[in-house]
Amino acid sequence: MGLSWQQGPLAAGAVGRFLVPGPLPQRMLFAEPLRRRMRVRFGERWIADSKEAVLLHEPGRYPVAYFPPSDITADVLQRTEHTTRHRDLGRTSWYTVRAGDRVKERAAWQHTDLPEHAQVLRDRVAFAWPAMDAFYEEDERIVGHAADAYHRIDIRRTSRHLVVHDADQVIAETKHPVVLYESGFAPRWYVPRTDVDGAALHPVEGQTFCPYKGLASYYDIAGARRAAWSYENAWAEVRRISGMVSFEPDEIDVRLDGVRQSLETGQTVVSHGVDRNLDLSEAPSRPAHLG
Structure with a gap:
């Protein structure tokens, strides 16, 4: 399912292999410019609006969009004392997101001790998908998770x-x-x-x-x-x-x-990633367009 999930080429259960003489690292992360306008809706406000988001593909997870701070509405992020450590990207700081009367704790994060090879994510912030009201690409709502351009x-x-x-x-x-x-x-x-x-x-x-x-x-x-x-x-x-x-x-x-026919490699559906569930309430008969 896309680049790094299910049996994609960067996933642990990949059905294909790279034709190279030596072994690849067990985990490979891939980051790329999204090249689509992405917006985040929370508390009846747009809290992020960017044409410069970076999409991170990580094995076993859905793609995650990282926003430059300049494209995030001022004062919606409140840094907390809570930190975690990402196995590849180092220390991670967490934010409370506040917009009007709406507050969500630990709803956004930022990797604050990135290795040199991952500086493309420096200072960028990601929002927890289920904690936000909606994500949009251009004027269409995207449900479930960020769209994977490699999913066909x-x-x-x-x-x-x-x-x-x-x-x-x-x-x-x-x-x-x-x-x-x-x-x-x-x-x-x-x-x-x-x-x-x-x-x-x-x-x-x-x-x-x-x-x-x-x-x-x-x-x-x-x-x-x-x-x-x-x-x-x-x-x-x-x-x-x-x-x-x-x-x-x-x-x-x-x-x-x-x-x-029999159950083949690649036919078992994993219903959700380690980072989140897919809630049926997120699935209208069609994703909503902006009115």
Whole structure:
């Protein structure tokens, strides 16, 4: 999922490898100019507005935007006595964020003892995503976490023969599925509803949120729990899979051109990073535009 998360090239579980003669460091951090205007909303105010943010990619975490102090509203940051130590970037000081009547403790941080090779982050401040009201790129709200420019989704039509069985019962059969290729993941096969036995799908409580696709709903199939899912109202970028159904090959018999599918490297979804959870309350049917 992008550059440093899930099975990306800088992640611990990378499915590929760099073709170099010697071993790479176990951890590699990558920082780059965001090259997009990013704004932070808190307490009904814009507290940061920058065209010069730097995005940090760190193994096992979502990308994090760091803002130059000159692009942060004066007096919203109050340094606290709380410090921590980042394993690669040294001592980290934490801030309380205050805007009007709104106050969040330990809602922003700054690395204050950076090694020489990480000076691109010098004096810059990052805001804790769940502590803020909203983040925007240009005039569109970004939900979940900062967008990873290296995360890509491609959807392709195919004429391959896909059959899903539960024992002797055919749950789905199609010769026109679509396949979704997503950075860091094995392919996922989506079946049109007209080719699925809807009576076999039993909706269950609980949804998950993908910042790139939207809200996923799940189904039990007989004794197979959460064996299928669907993005009922997928976001515009992946609208082609809206309402289609995908099946979990480790929970139910999925055969593609006669070959039974199995759980592959890169197919297990890690639902959130070590730095934060993804809250369903962050996932409106579409990210809000500025009015």
